[in-house]
Each structure stands twice: as C-alpha cells, then as structure tokens.
Amino acid sequence: MTALAKVLSDSGVITWRNVMNVRRNPEWLLGATLFPIMFVLMFAYVFGGAIGGPGGDSVEYREFLIAGIFAQTVAFNSSYTVIGFANDLQKGIIDRFRSLPMSRFAVIVGRTTADQVLSVVVLVVMSACGLLIGWRIRGSFLDAVLGYLMILLFAFALSWVGAYIGLITPSVEVANSAGLIWMFPLTFISSAFVPQESLPGVLGTIADWNPFTAAVNATRDLFGNVSPAGWPPPSGWPAENAALYAIVSSVAIIAIFAPLATARYRRVASK
Amino acid sequence: MADTDKGVAVRARGLVKNYGTTRALDGVDLEIPTGQVLGLLGPNGAGKTTTVRILTTLLLPDSGEAEVARHDVLADPDGVRRSIGLSGQYAAVDENLTGFENLYLVARLYGQRKPQARKRSRELLARFRLDEAADRPAKGYSGGMRRRLDLAGALVAEPSVVVLDEPTTGLDPRGRIEMWEVIEQLVATGATVLLTTQYLEEADRLADSVVVIDRGRVIARGTPDELKNQIGGERLELVMATADEVPLAVRVLGEVGSGEPTVDERSRRVEVLVDTGTKALVEALRRLDAQDVVVQDAALHRPTLDDVFLSLTGHGTTEEVPS
Numbered sequence: 001m002t003a004l005a006k007v008l009s010d011s012g013v014i015t016w017r018n019v020m021n022v023r024r025n026p027e028w029l030l031g032a033t034l035f036p037i038m039f040v041l042m043f044a045y046v047f048g049g050a051i052g053g054p055g056g057d058s059v060e061y062r063e064f065l066i067a068g069i070f071a072q073t074v075a076f077n078s079s080y081t082v083i084g085f086a087n088d089l090q091k092g093i094i095d096r097f098r099s100l101p102m103s104r105f106a107v108i109v110g111r112t113t114a115d116q117v118l119s120v121v122v123l124v125v126m127s128a129c130g131l132l133i134g135w136r137i138r139g140s141f142l143d144a145v146l147g148y149l150m151i152l153l154f155a156f157a158l159s160w161v162g163a164y165i166g167l168i169t170p171s172v173e174v175a176n177s178a179g180l181i182w183m184f185p186l187t188f189i190s191s192a193f194v195p196q197e198s199l200p201g202v203l204g205t206i207a208d209w210n211p212f213t214a215a216v217n218a219t220r221d222l223f224g225n226v227s228p229a230g231w232p233p234p235s236g237w238p239a240e241n242a243a244l245y246a247i248v249s250s251v252a253i254i255a256i257f258a259p260l261a262t263a264r265y266r267r268v269a270s271k
Numbered sequence: 272m273a274d275t276d277k278g279v280a281v282r283a284r285g286l287v288k289n290y291g292t293t294r295a296l297d298g299v300d301l302e303i304p305t306g307q308v309l310g311l312l313g314p315n316g317a318g319k320t321t322t323v324r325i326l327t328t329l330l331l332p333d334s335g336e337a338e339v340a341r342h343d344v345l346a347d348p349d350g351v352r353r354s355i356g357l358s359g360q361y362a363a364v365d366e367n368l369t370g371f372e373n374l375y376l377v378a379r380l381y382g383q384r385k386p387q388a389r390k391r392s393r394e395l396l397a398r399f400r401l402d403e404a405a406d407r408p409a410k411g412y413s414g415g416m417r418r419r420l421d422l423a424g425a426l427v428a429e430p431s432v433v434v435l436d437e438p439t440t441g442l443d444p445r446g447r448i449e450m451w452e453v454i455e456q457l458v459a460t461g462a463t464v465l466l467t468t469q470y471l472e473e474a475d476r477l478a479d480s481v482v483v484i485d486r487g488r489v490i491a492r493g494t495p496d497e498l499k500n501q502i503g504g505e506r507l508e509l510v511m512a513t514a515d516e517v518p519l520a521v522r523v524l525g526e527v528g529s530g531e532p533t534v535d536e537r538s539r540r541v542e543v544l545v546d547t548g549t550k551a552l553v554e555a556l557r558r559l560d561a562q563d564v565v566v567q568d569a570a571l572h573r574p575t576l577d578d579v580f581l582s583l584t585g586h587g588t589t590e591e592v593p594s
C-alpha cells in the first residue's frame with residue numbers, strides 16, 4: 001500500500017469507528033432526529049409568526065429560514081469532534097492509536113469526516129421536515145446538491161476548529177461546553193434567522209463578514225429561496241460574492257486549523 | 272513471527288525522563304533476550320509506565336537510547352510500532368464498540384484487509400474466551416473481560432514483542448489467574464514480553480528475569496528466585512496461647528529458622544526467616560507438640576514486594592515518593 005492509500009484507508013477506518021461511537025450513544029437518536037425537527041418547527045412557527053416579514057407572511061419566512069437552520073444544526077455537529085477528542089484523550093484510546101503503525105493525521109481527519117457523515121443523516125431528516133411545512137427547492141437539482149455541499153464544506157471547516165478545541169480542553173466536562181459555546185455567536189450573529197441588515201451597528205458588520213452568513217446566503221441562493229418580500233436585500237462584497245467568500249473562508253479555516261490541530265495532537269499525545 | 276533469530280529483542284540504555292522537577296526515570300538500563308519475559312517490578316510512581324511509554328514510542332526520553340525488535344525507538348518509531356503490541360495500564364477499549372469491532376478496528380489500522388481482519392478478530396475472541404460477548408458493546412464487559420480484550424488488541428498483528436503494563440492490577444483473584452494463563456499461552460508462542468507489575472508473585476510466576484525499579488532507578492535485577500533468596504526465603508510466624516510458652520517457641524524457631532527470631536510479647540507472636548518453607552513449619556510444630564505445647568496460630572508468609580523493598584531500600588512500597 002502506498003503512503004497516501006494508507007492515510008486514506010486509516011481515515012476511513014477511524015471515520016467508521018467515530019460514526020459507530022456516536023450511533024451507539026443513546027443521545028444520538030435525539031440529536032439526529034428530534035432536535036433538528038424541533039428546531040425547524042420552533043423557528044418556523046414561534047419566530048415565524050413574529051418575524052415573518054412586513055406582511056406577517058410566515059410561509060415566506062419559513063422558506064427563508066430553512067437554509068439557516070440547516071447550516072446551524074450541521075455546524076453544531078462539530079461538537080461531536082470536540083467531545084470525542086476529549087473523551088479519547090481521557091480514556092487512553094489515543095495511546096492505542098499512537099502505538100499502531102498508522103497515520104497520525106488520519107486520527108483527526110477521521111473525526112472531522114465522521115461529523116459530516118452524521119450531518120448528512122441530519123440533513124435528510126431536516127429536509128423531510130422542511131418539505132412537510134411547505135419549504136421547496138426552487139432551483140435546479142444540481143444547484144440544490146451544491147447548496148447541501150456548501151453547508152457541509154463549511155461545517156467540515158468548523159470541525160477542524162472543533163478538533164483543535166477538543167485537543168486543548170483539559171477535560172471532557174470543559175469540552176462539553178467549550179464545544180458549543182462559540183457556536184451561539186457564530187450562528188446567531190448572521191443572516192440565518194433574521195435579515196442581516198436588521199442587525200444594529202457593529203453586530204451588523206460582524207454579521208456581514210461572518211463566513212457563516214456567507215455560507216447561509218450562498219446555500220439559500222442555490223436552493224432558490226429568497227428573503228420575504230420587502231426585506232432589505234443584503235449588500236456589500238461578502239453578500240454579493242457569498243459562495244466565493246464562503247468557500248475561501250472554509251478553505252482558510254481548514255488551512256489554519258488542520259496544522260494547528262495536528263501539531264497539538266502530537267504534543268498532547270506524547271505527554 | 273517477524274523476529275525469530277535469537278538475540279536481544281529489547282534493549283534500553285540510560286533512559287532519563289523528567290516531568291518538570293520530577294525525575295521519573297534516572298538512567299534505566301534493561302535488556303530482554305528474544306523469547307523471554309522480563310518483569311519490571313516497582314511500586315506506584317517508580318517509573319514503570321514511563322519506561323513502557325518510551326519503549327513503545329509514546330514518549331520521547333530526555334536522554335538515553337532504546338531499541339525494540341532491532342528498530343531504534345527514536346530513529347525508526349514506525350518500525351517499532353509495526354513490531355510491537357501494547358496493552359497499556361488503562362485498558363484502551365472503545366466502550367461503544369463491540370468486542371469484535373474493537374479488534375477489527377485495530378486489525379484494519381495495522382493494515383490488514385477486511386476479510387483477514389475479520390478472521391483474525393474472531394480467532395482472538397475465541398482464544399480469549401470472549402466469543403460469547405463478542406457482539407455486545409464493551410461497555411457491559413467486566414474488568415477482566417476488558418483487560419483480555421485489550422490484550423487481544425495488542426496481539427492482532429502477531430507482534431514479536433508484547434508490552435503489558437500492569438495487566439492484572441484491579442482484577443479479582445480469578446481474573447488475575449485467567450490473565451496469567453493467557454500470558455503463559457502467549458509466551459509459549461515465542462513472543463518476547465515486557466511485563467510491569469507491583470506483585471512479586473506475578474513476576475515470579477511469569478517472568479524469566481526481573482528488574483526492580485524505584486524512583487526511576489534500577490535497584491536490583493536477577494531471576495525471581497535470586498531476588499527472593501536475597502531477602503532470605505519465607506517468614507514463619509507462630510502465635511502462642513500463653514506468655515509462658517513464648518521462650519520455648521523462640522528456642523524452637525531459633526533452631527529451625529535461618530536467623531534470629533523476633534518476638535512481639537504483647538500478641539505472643541514469634542517470627543523467624545526460614546529457607547526450607549513448609550518443612551520448617553512442620554518441624555517447628557512437631558517439636559512444640561513433643562513438649563505438649565499447643566500453638567494458637569501458625570503461618571508461613573512468602574516474601575512480598577514490600578519485603579523485597581524493605582530489604583533493598585529500607586523503605587516500603589506504600590511510602591510516598593517525595594515530588
């Protein structure tokens with residue numbers, strides 16, 4: 001086997017192991033089904049009534065909202081990486097991996113990839129739920145696929161941040177909150193649930209340049225979903241080049257955090 | 272087996288490792304001839320795990336050198352990893368995977384193809400008497416089953432050198448004996464084994480030679496018998512029914528023992544070191560019986576690690592190591 005083939009095979013095996021791990025966890029069933037469904041319904045009907053555009057048309061708002069909820073839920077899956085690493089470090093599994101003739105990098109890629117496998121399941125559940133409440137894909141099939149890939153790419157980038165956080169947290173307990181806490185500002189100061197133009201001052205600027213906003217806008221666009229009538233359209237460079245900006249920032253996040261996480265893994269593991 | 276020619280399978284020279292101001296290893300040397308079992312014996316904090324982690328490439332030493340299965344630990348860690356199997360101090364078992372999946376995972380990471388990995392995993396599960404539990408998540412395994420699964424994981428690739436860090440600590444007596452049997456089978460296949468333990472009894476049963484470490488230094492080495500002889504065999508202890516009989520017991524034990532008896536007047540307990548084991552016990556009881564003296568309690572104690580330590584260092588194993 002060539003070195004590259006071994007890295008790929010190891011990554012696949014580790015991905016399988018991590019997916020199995022999450023699947024065997026009883027919380028997973030809730031996390032993969034009930035929570036996403038609840039998010040879709042709560043935002044659509046609770047906020048939908050209040051925010052639902054000037055005409056109070058919650059159908060339009062629901063359509064706007066879906067891409068945001070998808071992206072948020074999938075982004076939150078990076079916490080599996082954070083908690084997973086903290087757990088592995090505590091339980092000595094990492095020592096076993098390190099005593100094997102396997103790729104180091106695969107241990108981390110296997111984590112971040114497993115998150116995306118789980119995310120695909122979550123996306124299927126949420127899409128079904130979305131269709132039930134009236135959301136539709138208005139663009140082409142290919143665009144829709146690209147929309148889903150956009151969300152997954154951005155979530156993949158976040159998983160690398162998660163890997164780094166998981167490797168620097170001192171305990172599983174800390175990892176439990178450290179894995180989630182940064183998700184709230186990241187996903188709420190954005191265009192996921194409200195028009196970004198409605199955010200005041202500094203928050204508005206942050207939302208405009210938040211790569212999460214770009215990922216959501218790009219996906220929304222690829223799905224052919226539009227803002228409710230009468231909402232101010234998002235403006236500025238990141239909004240006008242949403243797909244490009246989202247891809248570039250995803251790649252940049254991976255380029256920064258993959259080496260950081262890998263270096264950190266070498267360090268913690270050889271303590 | 273990858274490493275069949277005779278020679279030295281594991282060699283370490285002058286290993287030093289500091290954690291901050293704690294000197295975990297202070298120049299440890301050891302050598303294991305191919306196919307032999309070395310017991311690394313020491314109390315808590317002696318440096319056993321640190322030695323193991325250096326030899327299995329998990330940790331870099333501050334200085335010193337080591338070679339495992341003819342691969343240099345520093346220069347060729349991947350070569351070392353291909354030749355060894357490690358069962359660490361804390362069982363590295365994935366709780367959410369079944370026993371089978373745990374072994375399959377390891378086999379695949381060693382680079383085995385799927386059918387081979389499946390076959391090898393089933394084989395090992397049967398050998399370690401885990402076949403019934405094979406398809407249940409390891410979460411529900413007992414401590415002994417986890418330990419056996421972890422050891423099975425170390426053997427997936429039929430390594431020529433197997434490293435076991437305290438394989439029986441925390442097991443009940445039955446689990447311990449089961450584990451000993453498994454390790455004996457492993458040794459019979461010709462593997463070289465490095466085994467750490469806190470129990471002389473365990474080293475005695477499993478090891479060809481023993482290295483005793485304390486505070487990061489080797490304080491004794493030899494065969495288990497040599498070590499035990501060094502502290503003078505076993506201890507014979509009698510408790511007399513009345514204080515009047517104590518002087519007689521002292522005289523008798525002085526005759527059958529190999530040293531001066533020690534007396535605890537208050538509990539009417541007389542003790543002496545003996546070389547001849549149960550023979551000395553029977554002889555002492557026979558002589559006392561001839562004088563119509565009935566002994567309240569009689570016991571023969573095998574030397575414990577504590578005795579070895581006491582005699583080698585002047586401090587017991589439970590004594591805290593100052594940090």
Ligand SMILES: Nc1ncnc2c1ncn2[C@@H]1O[C@H](COP(=O)(O)OP(=O)(O)OP(=O)(O)O)[C@@H](O)[C@H]1O
Binds near residue numbers: 293294295318
């Ligand atoms: N990661 C670490 N950081 C700081 N000190 C450490 C670390 N690991 C070990 N030590 C210290 O190094 C010394 C040797 O530890 P080691 O774990 O090798 O002992 P041991 O013989 O395996 O003990 P035990 O029987 O408790 O497993 C101890 O004093 C321990 O406190």
Ligand SMILES: [Mg+2]
Binds near residue numbers: 320321436
């Ligand atoms: Mg230890």
